[in-house]
Amino acid sequence: MRRRIEFSLNDQPTSVEAEETTSLLDVLRGELGVFGARFGCGAGQCGACAVLVDSKVVAACEREIGTLEHRSVLTVEGLGTPERPHHLQTAFLELQAGQCGYCLSGILIGAKALLDANPDPSRAEIAKALSWHLCRCGVHNRVMDAVTLAAGRMRRGEVA
Amino acid sequence: MIPPMLAANPRLDSWVRFEPDGRARIAFGRMEYGQGVGTSLAQMAADELDVAFARLLIVPAATVDVPDEGLTVGSMSTEMSGPAIRTACAEVRALFTTAAAGRLGCPTSDLDVRDGTFLRSGRPTGLDYWSLAGEVDLARNATGEAPLKTPEQMQIIGESQPRLDLPPKLFGAAFLHDIVLPGMRHARVLRQPGPAARLASLDEDAVRRAAPDVDILIDHAFVALICDTEVDAARAFNAAEKTARWEDARALDPILAEPVTLKTLPHETFEAGAPPPEASNRRRITATYGKPFLSHGSMGPSAGIAQYQDGQLTIWTHNQGVYPMRALAARITGLDVSVIEVIHAQGPGCYGHNGADDPPIDAALIAIRRPGRPIRVQWRREDEFGWAPVGTAMLMELSAEVDASGRLVDYTAEIWNTAHTGARGTAVAESALRGYQPPPGAPQRLMPDGSRFSGGLLNIIPSYDIDTTRTVEHVIFPPPVRTSSLRSLGGAPNTFAGESFIDELAEASGVDPLAYRLAMLKEPRGRAVLETLAQMCGWAKRGASGTGQGLGLGYDRHRNRAGFVACAAEVEVNIDVRLVKLWCVADAGLIINPDGAKNQIEGGMIMAASWALKEQVKFGGPGIASTTWDEYPILRFDEVPPVEIVLLNTRDPRPHGIGELSQGSVMAAISNAVAHALGVRIRELPMTRDKIAAALLAN
Numbered sequence: 001m002r003r004r005i006e007f008s009l010n011d012q013p014t015s016v017e018a019e020e021t022t023s024l025l026d027v028l029r030g031e032l033g034v035f036g037a038r039f040g041c042g043a044g045q046c047g048a049c050a051v052l053v054d055s056k057v058v059a060a061c062e063r064e065i066g067t068l069e070h071r072s073v074l075t076v077e078g079l080g081t082p083e084r085p086h087h088l089q090t091a092f093l094e095l096q097a098g099q100c101g102y103c104l105s106g107i108l109i110g111a112k113a114l115l116d117a118n119p120d121p122s123r124a125e126i127a128k129a130l131s132w133h134l135c136r137c138g139v140h141n142r143v144m145d146a147v148t149l150a151a152g153r154m155r156r157g158e159v160a
Numbered sequence: 161m162i163p164p165m166l167a168a169n170p171r172l173d174s175w176v177r178f179e180p181d182g183r184a185r186i187a188f189g190r191m192e193y194g195q196g197v198g199t200s201l202a203q204m205a206a207d208e209l210d211v212a213f214a215r216l217l218i219v220p221a222a223t224v225d226v227p228d229e230g231l232t233v234g235s236m237s238t239e240m241s242g243p244a245i246r247t248a249c250a251e252v253r254a255l256f257t258t259a260a261a262g263r264l265g266c267p268t269s270d271l272d273v274r275d276g277t278f279l280r281s282g283r284p285t286g287l288d289y290w291s292l293a294g295e296v297d298l299a300r301n302a303t304g305e306a307p308l309k310t311p312e313q314m315q316i317i318g319e320s321q322p323r324l325d326l327p328p329k330l331f332g333a334a335f336l337h338d339i340v341l342p343g344m345r346h347a348r349v350l351r352q353p354g355p356a357a358r359l360a361s362l363d364e365d366a367v368r369r370a371a372p373d374v375d376i377l378i379d380h381a382f383v384a385l386i387c388d389t390e391v392d393a394a395r396a397f398n399a400a401e402k403t404a405r406w407e408d409a410r411a412l413d414p415i416l417a418e419p420v421t422l423k424t425l426p427h428e429t430f431e432a433g434a435p436p437p438e439a440s441n442r443r444r445i446t447a448t449y450g451k452p453f454l455s456h457g458s459m460g461p462s463a464g465i466a467q468y469q470d471g472q473l474t475i476w477t478h479n480q481g482v483y484p485m486r487a488l489a490a491r492i493t494g495l496d497v498s499v500i501e502v503i504h505a506q507g508p509g510c511y512g513h514n515g516a517d518d519p520p521i522d523a524a525l526i527a528i529r530r531p532g533r534p535i536r537v538q539w540r541r542e543d544e545f546g547w548a549p550v551g552t553a554m555l556m557e558l559s560a561e562v563d564a565s566g567r568l569v570d571y572t573a574e575i576w577n578t579a580h581t582g583a584r585g586t587a588v589a590e591s592a593l594r595g596y597q598p599p600p601g602a603p604q605r606l607m608p609d610g611s612r613f614s615g616g617l618l619n620i621i622p623s624y625d626i627d628t629t630r631t632v633e634h635v636i637f638p639p640p641v642r643t644s645s646l647r648s649l650g651g652a653p654n655t656f657a658g659e660s661f662i663d664e665l666a667e668a669s670g671v672d673p674l675a676y677r678l679a680m681l682k683e684p685r686g687r688a689v690l691e692t693l694a695q696m697c698g699w700a701k702r703g704a705s706g707t708g709q710g711l712g713l714g715y716d717r718h719r720n721r722a723g724f725v726a727c728a729a730e731v732e733v734n735i736d737v738r739l740v741k742l743w744c745v746a747d748a749g750l751i752i753n754p755d756g757a758k759n760q761i762e763g764g765m766i767m768a769a770s771w772a773l774k775e776q777v778k779f780g781g782p783g784i785a786s787t788t789w790d791e792y793p794i795l796r797f798d799e800v801p802p803v804e805i806v807l808l809n810t811r812d813p814r815p816h817g818i819g820e821l822s823q824g825s826v827m828a829a830i831s832n833a834v835a836h837a838l839g840v841r842i843r844e845l846p847m848t849r850d851k852i853a854a855a856l857l858a859n
Contacts, residue, residue: 019391029338030389033340035333035338036332038335038460039337040459043788043789046789075332081331093322093330096323096756098194098326100459100507101194101329101330102458102459102460102507102508102509103459108330126797128798131797136457136459136511137763138763138765139763140800
């Protein structure tokens with residue numbers, strides 16, 4: 001059924017009219033022009049479209065927009081901006097943790113969820129938390145190092 | 161001598177211009193897809209011009225106003241494009257220095273350039289590139305006479321530089337997939353189940369019920385569903401897929417995905433090298449290795465946009481070369497290249513010829529039948545896995561003679577593969593068009609010297625001093641599925657096989673694998689990477705075999721002519737192979753961007769480790785059956801080991817490619833480490849738990 005759905009997107013009140021069964025990813029990319037969440041598989045198998053819904057990591061390609069009424073969605077655009085980057089984005093840039101970058105939006109979201117729940121994760125905990133996310137360029141070690149670097153700065157309360 | 165890419169694009173202003181805003185415009189025909197080529201080429205330009213890195217304006221590639229450098233492939237950009245851009249920039253610097261000297265009435269030797277401004281005996285002159293731009297005509301052909309900087313004079317080359325392409329990728333911007341053009345429509349193409357399949361019927365009413373605004377395009381076997389939104393295009397596609405009936409659909413036998421079946425398929429044979437001299441006291445040892453078909457596995461399914469308006473076709477692509485795309489589009493559409501413009505935008509990493517050429521061609525075929533609005537085609541994950549070209553399977557029968565001392569004196573490699581660059585210059589949509597004729601045989605590719613090029617021959621002979629060698633290559637045609645370039649072509653698979661076999665020869669001769677290699681390697685740069693690697697990985701403390709813990713190494717010289725590399729792997733083998741640690745030592749000569757080079761080398765190692773342990777394309781139905789990440793698993797975060805990399809000889813004057821450098825030796829290192837851990841050898845990839853169990857049972 002087509003109806004109006006109101007939710008919060010990156011802390012902004014947002015309203016769309018859509019079929020309830022349309023995926024959040026299609027709404028973000030097709031209706032709202034918010035492109036940070038990537039289309040990777042459409043089946044929740046790769047993590048490229050990861051977003052936070054009320055602080056939980058979900059695959060935007062599988063989550064129906066009809067379930068998001070009054071909920072809060074965070075995409076990589078809401079994490080930080082080039083002018084005001086999140087600690088994770090700063091650390092990823094500093095360690096050059098990326099190649100093609102197609103997986104990074106999802107990985108940054110996954111890493112944020114991890115650090116929200118566990119501010120001082122071990123390498124094994126980072127690897128486990130990110131194991132849903134696929135990366136084909138092979139930047140896994142740099143990503144894990146960058147998450148560790150960001151976590152340390154956040155624990156110490158440094159300014160990003 | 162003028163570098164070949166500069167000779168092909170000799171006008172200096174096609175490479176370098178000075179913009180009124182105080183920037184230097186640099187153009188090159190190499191495509192950025194996260195490998196960092198744009199940054200390292202910019203470093204070379206900045207260094208030769210003596211302009212601050214931040215002052216460069218790097219223009220995106222397009223068929224207008226940018227040099228034609230063909231395809232961005234084979235780890236060749238630094239080697240091929242680098243000399244061109246450096247030579248052009250050095251010449252521009254020299255021309256401007258002459259002009260400045262003329263104005264100042266001084267010899268050019270008094271002048272120096274600092275961030276684009278001219279200094280005379282160290283003091284400002286008030287002149288710079290921009291103030292002199294009106295006097296120096298760059299609309300002239302390069303002579304190649306200006307000297308390049310020596311490694312000692314370089315200031316920006318050789319210093320780690322953050323990649324120019326990375327920042328947007330961390331803030332949600334960057335890709336072709338995100339481009340929205342005014343009036344753009346979205347289309348999906350219903351693929352034929354096999355190249356000979358013909359559409360018998362389609363329930364168009366059902367498709368319209370699913371997406372009322374759909375425009376159904378049927379031309380022979382080419383079927384496209386065009387809608388205003390991607391969601392509607394997907395609905396129309398799903399309805400069309402359910403109701404389409406095809407004639408002559410293909411059923412591909414799953415057994416054809418196994419490397420051993422390559423021997424049963426029609427092929428052409430190419431032999432090189434002489435039979436070994438007759439001699440007594442020799443022992444012949446043989447082994448057969450196999451590597452399956454592999455997917456590029458790009459993270460993002462390919463996309464493309466095309467618009468046909470007033471007789472002009474414009475294509476947006478993230479493929480490996482805008483000029484080759486223009487030629488492909490011209491051939492398939494019948495339009496002249498003069499009315500086709502191709503614009504590059506970034507896409508997901510491709511690692512060779514993945515699906516990137518296809519959606520733009522799908523879009524172009526639709527656009528010329530529906531002129532006016534831009535048409536965007538976004539492939540699904542199933543399309544990328546199912547219809548993009550894959551890397552060919554290979555079967556390698558290796559045979560060696562060792563003398564009484566165990567020394568390797570004769571080496572024969574006989575391999576079966578499809579053409580590694582077979583699908584280059586083709587699109588999957590072609591077979592759906594009226595009048596399509598399949599190619600009569602595998603395409604022949606030539607080296608610059610006119611000799612036959614085959615990806616299967618890369619590193620087919622291990623990189624040692626061997627008295628006599630011989631190669632026999634069987635090229636299967638037609639291939640069971642589209643095969644084309646995958647990072648390293650046959651290079652990494654051949655090194656996996658050859659360097660595993662070298663370990664077998666060492667073992668048969670009772671010699672330590674490292675010592676066995678060093679005994680037949682005079683090249684000092686090769687010895688240096690192996691000896692440094694041995695120190696790093698603690699080779700001297702390597703234990704007995706068969707304990708479940710393994711340490712192995714591999715070595716090669718990239719394409720037997722470029723960089724030198726050695727890798728080691730430490731593994732634990734229980735039910736599965738667990739990678740404990742990987743090491744790499746590389747000598748690729750002059751390194752432009754050390755951090756970028758390490759990133760590339762490590763990425764190549766992780767990808768190759770994934771090939772070695774997990775990956776195999778499966779066949780079934782009309783073609784490829786492994787069309788999801790569940791069916792085509794790759795190495796994950798919790799399976800990736802720490803990696804240590806050392807670069808040697810980085811100020812050597814000559815640079816070599818690094819993008820595919822590390823892949824063969826790391827596969828061999830893992831193979832040798834697994835054999836060391838198990839006490840038995842697995843000769844066919846991937847080394848899954850089934851293969852481990854089978855190898856242990858067979859023992």
